[in-house]
Amino acid sequence: MATLEGGADRRPAPPGRRSQAQGQPRLARMAAVLRAGETGAWKWGARVAVLLPFAALVFVVAVLALKAYPAVKVNGGGFFTGSAWKIGSTYAATTRTDGVAHPVGSSYGAWPLVAGTLQTSAIAVVIALPISIGCAFALTERLPRWVSRPLGFAIELLAGVPSVVLGLWGVLTFGPALSKTLYPFLADHLPDVPVLSFFKGTVGHGEGLLTGSFVLTLMIVPIITATTADLFRQVPALPKEGGEALGMTDFEVASKITLRWVRSGIIGAAVLGLGRALGETMALVLTVGAIFQLAPNVYSPMSTIAAAIATQLDSSLTDGTGFAVASIAELALVLAVISVLVNLAARWIVHRTSRLGGPVGRGA
Amino acid sequence: MPRARRRSVFTVLFRAGTVLALLLVLSPAVWLLAGVISKAAPHWQWSVLWTNLQGENGGLLGPIVGTLVLMAGVLVIAGSVGVLAGIHLAELSRPTRRGGAGGTWLRMAADVLSGVPSIVLGYVGYVALVVGLHWDFSLLPALLVLSVMVVPYIAKATETALRQVPTSYREGAEALGMSMGHSMRRVVLKSAAPGIVTGLLIALAIAGGETAPLLFTAEFSSTVWTGSLVRAHGFGYLTYLVYQYWSYPSQHANDLSYDAGLILVAMVLLLLVGARVIVARTQRHTEYRGR
Numbered sequence: 146m147a148t149l150e151g152g153a154d155r156r157p158a159p160p161g162r163r164s165q166a167q168g169q170p171r172l173a174r175m176a177a178v179l180r181a182g183e184t185g186a187w188k189w190g191a192r193v194a195v196l197l198p199f200a201a202l203v204f205v206v207a208v209l210a211l212k213a214y215p216a217v218k219v220n221g222g223g224f225f226t227g228s229a230w231k232i233g234s235t236y237a238a239t240t241r242t243d244g245v246a247h248p249v250g251s252s253y254g255a256w257p258l259v260a261g262t263l264q265t266s267a268i269a270v271v272i273a274l275p276i277s278i279g280c281a282f283a284l285t286e287r288l289p290r291w292v293s294r295p296l297g298f299a300i301e302l303l304a305g306v307p308s309v310v311l312g313l314w315g316v317l318t319f320g321p322a323l324s325k326t327l328y329p330f331l332a333d334h335l336p337d338v339p340v341l342s343f344f345k346g347t348v349g350h351g352e353g354l355l356t357g358s359f360v361l362t363l364m365i366v367p368i369i370t371a372t373t374a375d376l377f378r379q380v381p382a383l384p385k386e387g388g389e390a391l392g393m394t395d396f397e398v399a400s401k402i403t404l405r406w407v408r409s410g411i412i413g414a415a416v417l418g419l420g421r422a423l424g425e426t427m428a429l430v431l432t433v434g435a436i437f438q439l440a441p442n443v444y445s446p447m448s449t450i451a452a453a454i455a456t457q458l459d460s461s462l463t464d465g466t467g468f469a470v471a472s473i474a475e476l477a478l479v480l481a482v483i484s485v486l487v488n489l490a491a492r493w494i495v496h497r498t499s500r501l502g503g504p505v506g507r508g509a
Numbered sequence: 510m511p512r513a514r515r516r517s518v519f520t521v522l523f524r525a526g527t528v529l530a531l532l533l534v535l536s537p538a539v540w541l542l543a544g545v546i547s548k549a550a551p552h553w554q555w556s557v558l559w560t561n562l563q564g565e566n567g568g569l570l571g572p573i574v575g576t577l578v579l580m581a582g583v584l585v586i587a588g589s590v591g592v593l594a595g596i597h598l599a600e601l602s603r604p605t606r607r608g609g610a611g612g613t614w615l616r617m618a619a620d621v622l623s624g625v626p627s628i629v630l631g632y633v634g635y636v637a638l639v640v641g642l643h644w645d646f647s648l649l650p651a652l653l654v655l656s657v658m659v660v661p662y663i664a665k666a667t668e669t670a671l672r673q674v675p676t677s678y679r680e681g682a683e684a685l686g687m688s689m690g691h692s693m694r695r696v697v698l699k700s701a702a703p704g705i706v707t708g709l710l711i712a713l714a715i716a717g718g719e720t721a722p723l724l725f726t727a728e729f730s731s732t733v734w735t736g737s738l739v740r741a742h743g744f745g746y747l748t749y750l751v752y753q754y755w756s757y758p759s760q761h762a763n764d765l766s767y768d769a770g771l772i773l774v775a776m777v778l779l780l781l782v783g784a785r786v787i788v789a790r791t792q793r794h795t796e797y798r799g800r
Contacts, residue, residue, distance in 0.1 A: 183690030191601055194593030198664070199618035201657045205625060208633045279530025287527050296531065298785060303538045305711075305781045307718025309751045310545060310770045317755065318544045319537070363541075366534050394516050396523035424626025426721040427752060451628045455721055458635070474636070477629045488624030 209481060212474035215245040219468070220253050224475060227254020230437050230453075232460065232469045239466050247468035255450070255476060257439045262449040262480070264354060264440065265429065266422035269361035274415050276362075277369035282399060284370070285377040297374070304367035312431030315360040320351025320432060328355070328444055346442035355443040357433035361425060365418035372414035372495065376407040413494030420488040424480065426451040450480045542774070549771035552764045558772075562731040562745070565754070565762040569769060571733045575746040576717055576776075578734055579651060583716040587656035587663055588709055594619070594660065595667025595705075596693070616668075623661035630654050631722030639726055646728035647741035654722045659712040666708020670701040703791040710784040714777045720748040729753075747773050 217224075219242045233251030240249055280300065284293045328348040335344045380403050388398045404411070434446025435456050448456070454476055461469035560568025594615075602612030631654055638650035674697050682692030698705070723746055730743030747769045754766035 180688050180691050183694065184688045185690070187596065187690045187693050188601060191593045191597035194590045195597035195602075195612070195615050195664075197590055198594065198622045198657075198660055199615060201660075202618050202622045202625075204637070205622075205630065205633045205657075208637050209629070212636055276530045276533050279527045280534055283527035283531050287524070296535070299538060300534060301785075302778060302781055303534070303541075305714050305718070305777050306541065307720070307748060307751075307773050307777060309718070309720040309748045310773055311541065313751050313755055313766070313770055314541050314544045317548070319540070363534070363537055370534075394520040396520045397516070399523060420624055424624075424628070426626065426628040427748075431752070451626055451721070454628050454632060455724060458632070458725060470636070473632065477632045481625050481629045484626050485621050485624045489621065492620055 205481070209474055209478045212471055213478045214471075216253065216468065216471035216475040218243050219245050219247065220472065220475065224253055224255050224472075225259065226256055227252065228256045228439065229254050230258075230457075232464050235463050235465065245468065246466040248464060248466060251464075251468060253472040253475075255453075255479070257437055258448055258450045258453050258476070259479070260439055261354070261433070261447045262423055262451070262483075264447075265358045265361055265433065265449055266419055268355070268358035268443075269365055269422045270415055270419050272358070273362045273366045273369055273418055274411075277366050277373055277414070277418075278404075278411065280366070280370045281373035281377055282403075285374050286395075286399065286403070300367045300370055303363065304371075307427075308364065308425060309427040309431070311360055311364065312428035315356055315428065315432035316352060319360065320353075320356040322351070323356060323359070324348055324351035324444070332444075344443055347444065349444045349446070352432060352434040353444045353446045354433060354440045357429045357449075358443075360428045360432050361422045364425060364428060365422050368421055369414045369418045372417060373407075373411055376410040376414070377403060380406045409497065410495055413491050413497075416487055416491035416494065420484050420491055423484045423487060424451055426455050430455050450476050454480070545767075545770050545774050548767040549764075553768065553771075557765070557768050561733065562765075564731060565757055565759050565765070567731075569747070569750070569765060569772070571731050571745045572747045572750055572769065573772065574733050575727075575744055576748075576773075578648065579655060579723075579746055580713050580717050582648070582652040583655050583659060584709065584713060586652060587659045587712060587716075590656070591660045591663025591708075591712070592667045592705060594664040595671060596698075598664060599668040599671035600693070600697070619661040619664050622657070623665075626721075627658055627719060628721040630658055631725040634722060635725035644739040645741065646726065646730075646743045647737060647739045648727070648734070648744050649738040651723050651727035651744060651746075654726050655716045655719060658719070658722065659715055662715070663705075663708050663712050666711070667701070667705050670704025670708070671697065673704065674700045703787050707784040707787050710780045710787075714780040714784075717780070718748060718773060718777050720752055723748065724752075 229252045231250060231252045233248030235248050237249045239246045241247075284297050288296070328351075331344050332346065332348055335341045337345060384402050384406070385398050388402050389395075393401070429449050430452040433448060433452060435448050435452050436446040437448050437453070438446070440447040454473055457473055458470075461473055464470070557568035558573065559570055562569060562571045598612045598616055598619075602615070634650050634654035638644050638653065639646060644650050678696050678700060679692060682696045683689075687695070727744040727746060729749045730741065730745045732745070734744065735741070750766050750769040751773065754762045754769070757763065757766075
């Protein structure tokens with residue numbers, strides 16, 4: 146093998162004939178060296194590159210932990226129970242707590258933000274899950290291929306729309322339209338029982354919890370639909386055909402065979418959507434009103450952790466002690482931990498049921 | 510209700526439900542597209558594409574150039590790192606003792622990284638690069654943060670594409686005496702190229718439409734990029750206009766915001782359609798070859 150390709154070149158040329166051997170053999174020798182080097186270059190390049198995501202992850206965690214440490218020390222458990230987010234007086238003298246300088250009167254309670262993040266994400270997933278399962282059934286089982294392929298692609302495109310554009314549409318068109326039609330209807334007609342009484346009260350102008358959740362729903366439906374449709378395609382045809390042969394209706398085949406076959410995979414798909422919803426920022430900054438409060442009803446403005454990080458950084462810079470920026474680091478740390486855990490859980494569940502796994506990344 | 514009757518009712522409900530679910534997704538999608546177009550169309554002038562932005566007046570030349578520069582930079586940085594990482598995960602990592610794919614921990618790290626919200630990455634970029642390294646709001650910190658964001662995605666796409674290359678190709682290359690690196694370039698990567706390019710296009714679409722991490726690393730500037738990587742006092746891009754200019758008091762600023770939204774949507778859709786066309790063409794190709 147070696148003699149065929151470049152073995153002759155590897156032998157050192159006799160000294161006297163070097164002048165004749167210029168040109169072709171030298172080029173061939175260089176090519177051989179390059180070729181040998183190429184394997185090494187690929188290997189080392191790949192080795193370095195594959196370590197970079199790991200290094201980036203360690204770096205992100207280290208920076209967040211270092212930056213958040215003073216805030217964690219001072220804010221303590223009140224960070225999760227308190228509901229006042231105040232930078233304090235940036236003109237007065239600073240005080241020290243546990244050796245950490247911060248302005249007089251500063252108080253950081255993130256409970257409304259944590260609750261808001263959970264509310265918007267939970268509502269979005271609860272609405273998106275049945276819709277996505279319906280879409281996946283329509284795309285994989287019910288519609289002919291020439292219809293389902295373009296429709297599936299249209300849903301994929303929806304995932305690619307930049308979140309800030311979705312947010313702008315939400316605040317200019319979608320929210321106001323809903324606040325004039327759907328919201329008054331819901332507020333008037335839903336019964337005043339526990340959970341649903343949350344839908345009572347003044348309707349507002351379309352910037353609030355429910356509008357944000359609807360926009361989030363639109364963003365995660367494509368993710369859950371794609372994952373669920375992939376799972377459905379893996380269900381073998383024989384059990385389904387067997388069910389039909391026994392006289393089951395297509396609803397019974399769908400619910401008793403297909404759905405049951407991929408049950409835990411669908412939970413994984415929903416959790417994948419949840420992970421995406423928890424970290425979404427721009428669409429929510431624009432549509433939920435970005436006011437730090439626990440929403441009294443589903444139409445009222447509120448905020449989430451991610452939206453708060455985006456809107457608070459500017460004003461935090463006015464705090465000369467840097468304590469406000471440290472508290473934002475604590476927020477970021479909490480958000481990162483929650484969404485990483487949720488994502489890992491989702492991947493684990495989806496991976497357990499399907500060899501192919503769900504689509505990863507940020508949706509598109 | 511008799512049992513047979515109940516069964517047929519459920520069947521009808523199920524069929525109607527699947528159609529309803531599709532409508533519930535597609536109608537807002539169409540509404541969104543119509544909304545974006547109808548906001549921008551009435552005042553649309555092609556000159557926004559090549560007119561400078563001056564405060565709240567002028568056109569979108571600076572931000573458009575900025576978004577394109579960001580995408581090109583991400584293509585170079587995240588593209589090379591992501592593709593190489595994917596090569597390692599698919600080709601070089603040693604299989605586990607039970608025969609599964611190797612590199613579990615490294616793949617896990619990439620997965621975890623893709624789960625970190627972009628706003629958190631932006632904050633870290635702000636603290637560590639913009640302030641920590643005194644880079645100020647400029648191109649390089651923005652590029653690095655965006656790249657960290659999309660590298661896991663490109664690595665995953667590359668790994669998947671490489672795993673679909675038949676082993677016989679690699680064996681054939683080896684039998685012809687090709688070195689591993691040579692066959693990687695001439696045989697393996699070549700046949701995996703459509704999948705990798707698709708991953709890159711989708712990553713570009715994500716990077717071009719991203720806002721949150723850029724607010725903290727690039728902030729904004731209305732001037733056209735001058736070529737500086739750091740200490741630029743701001744770097745302009747399209748999504749910022751969508752986020753901020755719609756609420757400004759001047760009508761022209763609002764119009765610019767709608768224009769930026771339309772341009773972004775057109776750009777992203779073009780990239781995604783391009784990716785889909787590549788997939789469709791190669792699928793046809795492989796099916797033809799298989800028979």
